[in-house]
Amino acid sequence: MNDFLHIPSDLQNTYSGLIVLHLREALIPVLAGLVVSLPLAQLCVRFRWLYPPVLWSTTVLYAIPSLAFFVVLIDYTGMSETTVMIPLSVYSLVVLVPAIVDAVRSVPQETLDAATAMGFGPVRRYLQVQLPIAVPTIIAGLRVATASSISLVSVGMLIGNQGALGNLLHDANIYNRPVYAVNSVVTTAVLAILVDAALVLTRVLLTPWMPRGTGRAGRKTSGDRADAAVPALEESAR
Amino acid sequence: MNVLTFIHAFFSDGSHWHGYDGIPTRLTEHLHYSLQALAIAAVIGLPIGLITGHYGRGGNAIALVATGSRALPTFGLLVLMVMWLGFGLGPVMIPLVVLAVPPILVTTYEAVRSVDPSPVDAARGMGMPESRILLQVELPGALPLILGGLRSAAIQIVSTATIAAYVGLGGIGRYIIDGLYQRNYEKVVGGATLVAVLALVTLGVFWAVARVAVSPGVRRSG
Secondary structure (H helix, E strand, C coil): CHHHHCCCHHHCCCHHHHHHHHHHHHHHHHHHHHHHHHHHHHHHHHCHHHHHHHHHHHHHHHHCCHHHHHHHHHHHHCCCHHHHHHHHHHHHHHHHHHHHHHHHHCCCHHHHHHHHHCCCCHHHHHHHHHHHHHHHHHHHHHHHHHHHHHHHHHHHHHCCCCCHHHHHHHHHHHCCCHHHHHHHHHHHHHHHHHHHHHHHHHHHHHCCCCCCCCCCCCCCCHHHHHHHHHHHHHHHHC | CHHHHHHHHHHHCHHHHCCCCCHHHHHHHHHHHHHHHHHHHHHHHHHHHHHHHHHCCCHHHHHHHHHHHHHCCHHHHHHHHHHHHCCCCHHHHHHHHHHHHHHHHHHHHHHHHCCCHHHHHHHHHCCCCHHHHHHHHHHHHHHHHHHHHHHHHHHHHHHHHHHHHHHCCCCCHHHHHHHHHCCCHHHHHHHHHHHHHHHHHHHHHHHHHHHHHCCHHHHHHC
């Protein structure tokens, strides 16, 4: 176990340091992606003609391999964390924008009418009605985006050891110690699962009106539906 | 604008168009890896998704498998597999398949479950056996969504198959990895452009397949 957690000194970091770094490099981009996609999605809902070109451009950007994206950015931002984080934020758009657009569009017209009748202005209606109803779908999108972001940070290893836990892969190669690679893969996977669980918990806390805990018995719990919505959303984006 | 200059320089260089490191060779290799990975992932994901979707059970298990395989880092898995299994195509296929199975599996399951229940009930009422209900009623109805899942898996594979070059194999990734180590940005940008174009072509192919394969009635209602 000690051997497993041993971090070679050339990385100049501790195990927990690498974990924190990895989470930072993975989560800040998703957050940035969310901040960009909320207004972008709102524009797409408002101006329908805007949605197809936005989808196409996010798809094309998504198709650029992460490594190539990193290398092109080195010219502008150097071999730094920023170089890793910019592509990851761009990739998150391909999941988040359609997730938010579909979620906001799926709010029933009667609900919107009710809000209007209660005297809600457009801003308040968006913040207090549309957005909360969209939460499950948005979080489902966030789950896919964070999982891929956490996995992709490792590729940053190739541009001057900017891959946090991925840097262990390089050391596994040069020192021929597979245990470093096992450590990198297992830790990254556990991080992804923990963050995923945290997002599910957030959804449960943010949507107290939804039925919960029926799990196996109820075949179509709303939680299942929200998770299941993601592939369809991914699909619509590509 | 220097990215555009690089793209132009890469594609107008005649030496990039033939030989073992030429674009046709690398493109063929890339297609070979991608199609093989997609085929393996489809063979795993489609039947499981169809059957679980038909019986409407195992949704939680599928969500669990999907979360688990999404959590596995593709690049780390590649390095690990090469260390354990040695160099070759096998260790490259494993991470690509792990990457592609969740979208195929989850979308297929959801697609079959979301098929309009009335034709399914009608088929059952007419005495169709379950296998024919699945293949002749549910499958055609679910086809647009299933193709969407396959498409999303294909795009991810095409973009990620570039990592094969990191472990000494070919494919378009060769340009990106070699360009990185040779500090030759022209090569990197050229390779990235090729992958992006290939992804767009993949989108186009799936669009065409959907036009041909999806029954007009389903398309209209969808």
